[in-house]
Amino acid sequence: MVIAESPRFMRADGPDKVTGSGRYTADLTLTGMLTAKFLYAGVSHARITKLDVTAARHVPGVFAVLTQADVPDIRYGSVADRTLFSDGVIRFEGEVVAAVAAIDTKSAQAALDAIVFEYEELPVINDVEAALEPDTPLVHENWATYDADDDVSRQANVASFTSITRGDVDAALAGADRVISSRYVADASHAVPIEPRGVVAQWEGDRVTIWSSTQVPFQARDGVCEVLELPTNRVRIIVPHLGGGFGGKCGFHYEAHIAALARASRRPVRLVFSREEEFLAPDRRREGMIIEVTSGLNADGTIAGRRSRVLLDNGAYSSDAAFFPHMAAMHALGPYKIDHVHAEASSVYTNHQPSGSVRAPTAPQACWALESHTDELAKAIGMDPVAFRQLNAVDTGATGVTGQVYDEIGLQECIREAVAASAYGDELADDEAVGVAIGWWPTFPGASGAYIKVDSDGKGVIITGAQECGTGAVMTLPYLAAAELGMAPEDFELVYQDTSVGPYDVGATGSQTLLNNGRATVEAARQIAVQLKQLAAEKLEASPDDIVLNGGKAFVAGSPDSGVTIAELAAIAADGEMLLGRGSGAPPETPEAPNTVSCVGDQGMNGWAGPQFSCHAVRIRLDRDTGVVRVLEVNTAHDSGVIINQIGASGQVEGGVLMGIGQALTERTVYGADAKQMNAGLLEYKLQTMADAPPISIHFAEVYTPDMGPNGSKPIAEAPNVATAAAISNAIAKLVGKPVRLLPMTAERVWETLQEDGA
Amino acid sequence: MTLTIATSLDEVLTALAEGARPIAGGTDLVVGARQGKSPLPDSLVAIDRVAALSQIESADGHIRIGAGVPHRRLMSDTLIVERYTGLADAAALIGSPSTRNVGTIGGNVMNGSPAMDTGAPLLTLGAMVELRSVGNTRQVALSDLWTGPGRTSANPDELCVYIVIPQPPALSGSAYVRLEYRRAMEIAVVGAGASVVVAEDGTIVSGRVAMTSVAPTIVELAGASDAMAGLSLVEAAAVIGAMASDQAVPISDLRGSDRYRRHTIGVMAARALDAAARRAGGEQIGVPVNRSLGIGAAR
Known part of the structure; x- marks a missing residue:
């Protein structure tokens, strides 16, 4: 299928971003809006001995000061090891101890300075191998009591684990012509989106609207609903233009902190991170890793067997990293034809910023x-x-x-x-x-949805749950819809990044936007195509099956000059059965390995x-x-x-x-x-x-x-x-x-x- | 905060006498404040509109560069590129195009950073700074100006108005090279400037070498001229490289260990000398040397 006649691709959000007319979260200003600031732990491992915010609440210009005592006592995350504010033990330096909403930055800082925060330091766990030593204390003392998916196996400081076993690797290595072992160590790194994150929250009655620079608005919404105990239809996440993410803005981060501050202060509240906060605080960092690989080679150069062991630095909380060991294990075996493999990968708790x-x-x-x-x-x-x-x-x-x-x-x-x-x-x-x-x-197939409407002048709107993080994936949706309807991409506007408007989508994560939401958009467009063909068939006295949509027109196949424009058909539809399409398409199935003799454990x-x-x-x-x-x-x-x-x-x-x-x-x-x-x-x-x-x-x-x-x-x-x-x-x-x-x-x-x- | 926008030197000096701090491009002051290094002063005087500070003047036996001349001009000014080439090399490496458009030579020199790029070439070219306060003018050699990291011997009411550099002799050339991990927004891991005079046959007659980021200030390599006099370029580069590694007193930090810096300062010093001597012999090596000759693989 030809998607566009010419290779020209004008991103719908391009002119806004290039000219500066586009709005990012930090650009938003609401009447009466307060400034949020966080008190970070600033220490990697400690037990809080005193936390008193009384004086901070009396600082002039301060409207709210919150700690974990002020929000529901809920643990969340892929392993439920996380709380909004510190639960009494500090596990990494960027942990939020308290949050302040004040009339300006100066008052907010004065409030932070007035918080009495005392702690006794605990020995830091700074290294994944040290974390696995038998006498190393647990980063989460009570984590056996936390909720987690059934397939998360818990051992000491191992936050998640996977293994892949196929064939008999011991025998294969023993019988190999050559056996070679390597060890490699990778440092942690960061996503570094050019826009440090921002969050703005405003309550109207018992409903809250949150503008957030997130890659995953629905996950952010679900996080807010979980920790503040709200139904999904009372929390609306809107993402203004997003200044990049690279994964760093996946996950649920600070939307609930700011919503809670806004509720307590009865004012809109805005948080904008500094670059330093963007590095230190979020549960997102590319994990440090130790990779050990042993391969046996046959005389003809084929690989007889491979054993891999990977240790990942999970950091202090599990974020979305529970599936990382599987990813690491697969990459430590590689896209090779090997019949005998064994891989083990463990994501290990440390006192570092969480990986994500x-x-x-x-x-x-x-x-x-x-x-x-x-x-x-x-x-x-x-x-x-x-x-x-x-x-x-x-x-x-x-x-x-x-x-x-x-x-x-x-x-x-x-x-x-x-x-x-x-x-x-x-x-x-x-x-x-x-x-x-x-x-x-x-590839990560998943549920996703889109609506399309074509209004009386033949112009369309795609209303999608998908999130644009800069890749242009959402910007490509009009090309898919246009191809189905014989229209031009420019005939479509996009409404996106709003959880109360668009259907669910997992967000700009896992490279899945065009895969899943593209499929949904095509399905929605096809519903409108059926309607257009029916209308055209009536007008042209032909069978709908013979109608072709192309060049902004509907015509009988073989007679492109005698058609009717889509705008004319849209005008007819506007007075009757309107042109509305919706799609969510069943996700493709993930294949099982046929006749598998492998064992992919846990999260694999x-x-x-x-x-x-x-x-x-x-x-x-x-x-x-x-x-x-x-x-x-x-x-x-x-x-x-x-x-x-x-x-x-x-x-x-x-x-x-x-x-x-x-x-x-x-x-x-x-x-x-x-x-x-x-x-x-x-x-x-x-x-x-x-x-x-x-x-x-x-x-x-x-x-x-x-x-x-x-x-x-x-x-x-x-x-x-x-x-x-x-x-x-x-x-x-x-x-x-x-x-x-x-x-x-x-x-x-x-x-x-x-x-x-x-x- | 008070910001005075001065249009004359007298206005600036009066403001300084009353306790204001000068700001030109703000590329150190503002960035430092945002990083929390030191807050912005309560009183600032903007000097970027003082015409006298933005001139490059050639006079008898020397060049006078206004302290407000931005790096962008230094790297492309014909006279600087032809005769004070090491300074052009350094200016071309600073920050990004936008940093070079607003950042100034006076700011770079007076910031007193041991990692400043213009410092080493200026030192090898024998530059002096002219400091002025209300009713007083003095010239100070760079070696007397820099007293420690971020510290100078200038008084708070003194403004650096000019950099004065003597005209280099015939058959001389200069160069500045630095070790860098990327090609923009970089700070010298180590760097070296050299200026040399050669004989017709290419033998080194005399020269000076200065080092960046290996001591609390930019420092000159002691005994360099005597050590290289009479040597071929290849011999001189080897001798100077070894001397630089020997005299360096680097620290270990995020940019490099002391061991690595001690080694690479020798490499940079030898390369700076090599480029300077080749320029002295008439070879055209484009500015900056880092791009022309592939210092740090950055061809």
Whole structure:
């Protein structure tokens, strides 16, 4: 299907954002609005001995001061380990102890200063391996009593765990020709959306409207309803323009704090984070990770068996990270044909900021480790690393590590195309090299809904529950609707990001917007198409089955000149049965591995629905005297199914690669001995800049994927963030002579590796 | 807070005498205040509209750069690029295009940061600052100006009005290079400036080297000129690199360990000397050297 006649793609929100006319949460001002400020713990592990807000409540200009004593005593989260305010034990530095609403920032600060907050410090758990030692105290003393999903297994400080077992890995490794073990350690990092979050809450009677810079308005709504004990129809979340998220604004965060402040103060209240708060406080951070992989090789270069062990730094609370061990375990086994595998992954409580979804959670780190290990394997047997992947990677009809047999997929095409576009195998300067890595990422089918109405002038509105986080996914919906109705994308306006208006959608998370809401939008459009064809059939005295919708007109197939315009039909409908469509479409099923002999424990999935594949080839230059690496060129190839919006999809690849370069080389969160972040700011947390962006080539292996996204598509938003750091690692290893086993591979770490034996 | 927008030097000096602090681009002052380093002063005098501070004047035997000249001009001004090239290198590396448009040389020098980029090249070029207060003018050598991190010997009522740099001799050249992890919004992990005079055959006649981010202030490499005099460029670069690593007293922080800084300052010093000497010999190396020659792989 042709989505648009020309490749032109004008984002509906583009002009607002470019000209500055768009409104973000922090731009909102309501009459009588107060300013919110939080008292953060500022200490990583402690027991509160005194918390007295009496004096703070009497500070002039202060309308409300709240602590956990002032809200319902409810624990929430994927493991119910979280409370709105500290429950008496501080478990990380960014924990909210109290919240203040005051007439201005100065009064709010004066109130914070007047709070009596005393505590006794407890020993900090600053390291995942230390957290697992038998005599290490529990981060959550009573967590056996917390509610959690049945499949969450609880052991000591292990917040969640998964294992994947297939075949007999011990025998496979014992019988292998060569056995190679690697250990890699990744630092934590951050999503760093350019807009620090904001929340505004206003009550009218017993209903509250909350404007929030969230990626997941319905999850935010459900969080507010849970902790403030409200029905869903009394809480309305509206998201103004969102200034990026990258996963950092997934989850339920501060909407309830601000709603509670607004209720207590009987005024609208606004919270706007500083950059430092954005780093320190939210339950969102890319987890630190330790990845150990052992692989056995057969003499012919095939992989006999693989054992992987991953420890993830869960941080102090579980946020949405309970499924991370499964993701990490899959990435630590990889998209390879291996019959004997065993993987274990544990997300471990520490006194760090909680981990949570950041673009392709767990994948960049685990893929970096596994693909670096893969180059070690190829090197050990003297095989070209690309040929090694071509031999061992899955393709159509192959059986993967969990026993899943893949339908038509394009991984081998990705390897071929990315490598062909690169300088791999060319004569290069002696300080340059090309590294190659492959990656994968699952698709997350889910419920989602949309309405479409076409008004009397033939112009349409798509009312969707989907959330736009900057990817352009929501902006692509008019193209899908227009294609069904023979209209132009510009004929549609969007109403979105409002939980009381749009149907449910899980939000801008899991790369799923076009997948699920695209399907819903197409279904809604098809209902209107049926109505239009019926109306046209009556007007043209033909059968509805013979009516074609195209070019803004309805006509009998073969007679495009004798049709009736959609505007005319809309005018007829406006006086009778109106043009209203709704769609929510049954989500595609997640495949089970057929005849599976694997055991995917706990939170795992035997099969990945619509797996996306990628290969990145990266050419770098290494300054051997300093260890500084510069990325010169990135060649990418992605199997994300049929691409619906080439410009939007390419933008996702470019952004994912840039983020991957940052994770590879410069982005890291550094913890002090007190388990506090030492670089919670843009000066010392080194993002890549536009000046660092290399040329990026993009190939899409457009494998038609049935029963997944619209038009045979699969998602694209997270997949480009998976393999870049791994490819850079392999390029560095070629120049250094061995891999750098710490992520990010900072200049100093590269240089230190160069000083080691064997480099 | 009081903000006085001055249009003449006298207005500025009067305001300073009454306790105001000067603000030009605000790229250090405002950023520092927002980071909580130090609050904005109660009284500020804006000096960016004082015409006298934005001139670059060439006089007999020296150049006089107004303290309000922004980095953007330094990196592209023909005279600076041709004769004081190390300063242009440094200006071109500062912050981002917007930082360079509003940030000034006077602000950079008087901020007293041991990581300032313009400091090392100015030191090797023998620059002086001209400080003025109501009724008093004095010139101070940079080595006497910087007394510690963020500290200078200037009195609170003194304004840096000019940077005065003697005209370099014939067959001389200068350069500034720094170790950087990214190509914009970066602060020198370490950096080095060099200015040298070469003989017709390329042998080093004399030179000066200064180091960034390896001591409490920008510091000059002691004994550099004697050590390199008479050596070939290759020999001199090796000697100067070793001396720089030896004399550096770096700290460990988030940007790098003392061990790494001690090593890389040697690399940067040798590269700065190399670029300066090649320029002295007439080779055209574009500004900044970091981009032209690939310092830190950043070709």
